[in-house]
Amino acid sequence: MSSTxxxxxxxxxxxHRSLGATMTDFAGWDMPLRYGSERDEHTAVRTKAGLFDxxxxxxxxxxxxxAAALLDYALVGNIGGVKPGRARYTMICRADGGILDxxxxxxxxxxxxxxxxxxxxxxxxxxxxxxxxxGFDAEVRDDRDAYALIAVQGPESPGILxxxxxxxxDGLKYYAGLPGTVAGVPALIARTGYTGEDGFExxxxxxxxxxxxxxxxxxxxxxxxxxxxxxxxxTLRLEAGMPLYGHELTTSLTPFDAGLGRVVKFEKEGDFVxxxxxxxxxxxxxxxxxxxxxxxxxxxxxxPRAGYAVVAEGKVIGEVTSGAPSPTLGKPIxxxxxxxxxxxxxxxxVGVDIRGSHEPYEVVALPFYKRQK
Amino acid sequence: MSNPQQLRxxxxxxxxxxxxxxxxxxxxxxxxxxxxxxxxxxxLPEVGDSVSAGETCGELESTKSVSDLYSPVSGEVTEVxxxxxxxxxxxxxxxxxxxxxxxVRVTDEPGDLLSADEYTAFSAG
Numbered sequence: 001m002s003s004t005x006x007x008x009x010x011x012x013x014x015x016h017r018s019l020g021a022t023m024t025d026f027a028g029w030d031m032p033l034r035y036g037s038e039r040d041e042h043t044a045v046r047t048k049a050g051l052f053d054x055x056x057x058x059x060x061x062x063x064x065x066x067a068a069a070l071l072d073y074a075l076v077g078n079i080g081g082v083k084p085g086r087a088r089y090t091m092i093c094r095a096d097g098g099i100l101d102x103x104x105x106x107x108x109x110x111x112x113x114x115x116x117x118x119x120x121x122x123x124x125x126x127x128x129x130x131x132x133x134x135g136f137d138a139e140v141r142d143d144r145d146a147y148a149l150i151a152v153q154g155p156e157s158p159g160i161l162x163x164x165x166x167x168x169x170d171g172l173k174y175y176a177g178l179p180g181t182v183a184g185v186p187a188l189i190a191r192t193g194y195t196g197e198d199g200f201e202x203x204x205x206x207x208x209x210x211x212x213x214x215x216x217x218x219x220x221x222x223x224x225x226x227x228x229x230x231x232x233x234x235t236l237r238l239e240a241g242m243p244l245y246g247h248e249l250t251t252s253l254t255p256f257d258a259g260l261g262r263v264v265k266f267e268k269e270g271d272f273v274x275x276x277x278x279x280x281x282x283x284x285x286x287x288x289x290x291x292x293x294x295x296x297x298x299x300x301x302x303x304p305r306a307g308y309a310v311v312a313e314g315k316v317i318g319e320v321t322s323g324a325p326s327p328t329l330g331k332p333i334x335x336x337x338x339x340x341x342x343x344x345x346x347x348x349x350v351g352v353d354i355r356g357s358h359e360p361y362e363v364v365a366l367p368f369y370k371r372q373k
Numbered sequence: 374m375s376n377p378q379q380l381r382x383x384x385x386x387x388x389x390x391x392x393x394x395x396x397x398x399x400x401x402x403x404x405x406x407x408x409x410x411x412x413x414x415x416x417l418p419e420v421g422d423s424v425s426a427g428e429t430c431g432e433l434e435s436t437k438s439v440s441d442l443y444s445p446v447s448g449e450v451t452e453v454x455x456x457x458x459x460x461x462x463x464x465x466x467x468x469x470x471x472x473x474x475x476x477v478r479v480t481d482e483p484g485d486l487l488s489a490d491e492y493t494a495f496s497a498g
Binding site for chain 1: 413436438439
């Protein structure tokens with residue numbers, strides 16, 4: 001993504017540069033792409049641990065007696081049903097059902113939520129929530145500058161974090177978050193991530209970010225923790241079959257088109273933005289499925305990229321949304337939307353048009369990688 | 374990083390060795406390899422192919438992107454590096470040595486190839 005304006009810098013910017021990071025413009029932020037080899041960083045997260053600066057993510061706080069009611073109206077999930085201390089993966093849609101963003105919502109207290117949006121959509125989400133808040137006794141607050149976000153991901157991450165906090169990490173389940181202290185720094189400790197591994201996301205004040213990063217680096221020294229950039233974050237989430245906004249999710253798709261209809265909770269009380277259109281999309285998905293999101297694994301070594309055509313029987317039957325060489329599988333992989341009749345795992349004769357040459361690909365169910373628990 | 378003095382360089386970030394018996398070796402620079410990130414696939418011309426200075430003759434794929442490989446000179450390909458085809462990470466680990474790409478019997482070379490110092494200044498800019 002290119003940007004003509006000044007890039008924004010996270011609180012860890014000088015640290016990234018001192019580590020020799022290759023930086024990239026991501027949604028207007030100057031972010032680490034990689035520090036050394038992105039494949040080594042990927043492997044570290046799968047086998048040991050990785051440290052990420054995710055301060056570009058957009059935090060929005062929603063408070064007030066009707067905070068839950070507002071979010072139940074504004075988002076497609078059952079947010080009132082989330083217990084304090086827990087988190088939920090959800091989406092915000094337009095009235096026509098198109099996806100504006102996918103979100104993680106943390107319920108911090110009875111009347112306080114933190115909504116975490118993608119950097120590229122943070123303003124859109126903030127504007128939509130603010131507009132949808134009309135008539136609700138709730139306040140929507142832009143907290144993008146109030147937090148730095150540092151993630152520790154990988155099988156060694158619980159041990160590394162445990163050495164720096166008294167918080168009850170064993171009692172902290174996947175998709176839960178609790179306030180605590182890490183390395184002397186107040187933090188919201190969340191067991192969430194975008195890598196397919198166990199791990200934590202730590203929301204702290206920006207002025208504490210460097211101190212926390214350094215403490216984690218030191219604590220992880222013996223466990224193989226390495227700093228990781230956005231390049232490996234992308235291959236990690238791709239292997240884990242997790243969608244990325246702008247690739248698998250767009251305003252022209254509903255959650256049902258994306259195979260994520262389960263996030264839409266029609267049974268919740270009251271109306272919500274997109275309900276009627278999503279009801280229709282749900283019915284269509286049942287009897288006349290649109291294109292289906294599948295995994296593709298290359299038989300050769302050429303790498304499919306977003307936008308490449310998926311072909312079968314000499315015609316275009318779909319489009320790649322994300323593709324990369326998979327460090328874990330050792331082969332190129334992709335996510336793609338394909339016509340339903342070609343979406344069954346093992347469908348023969350499916351290929352990807354890689355700059356004019358049709359390379360054979362195997363259709364598989366997502367995800368490509370699932371960690372052993 | 375330092376660019377070997379005995380090589381010459383193109384603005385497309387290839388290097389070219391001094392000819393021995395009319396044959397020069399071609400690779401991509403460390404600067405280019407770093408910009409690409411981990412190279413996972415290389416497609417090279419075939420032995421016997423004619424290549425033209427400044428024109429594409431293969432491609433290099435990294436995690437994030439695919440880039441064309443340009444020939445810095447015109448001539449006939451006499452050898453390709455099968456090691457790098459089998460292990461593309463050689464481009465990253467040894468761009469000026471084990472990560473060389475192909476050898477070419479030079480028939481013509483453009484006048485604008487850069488010296489090591491010129492290329493260092495060019496790639497820093």
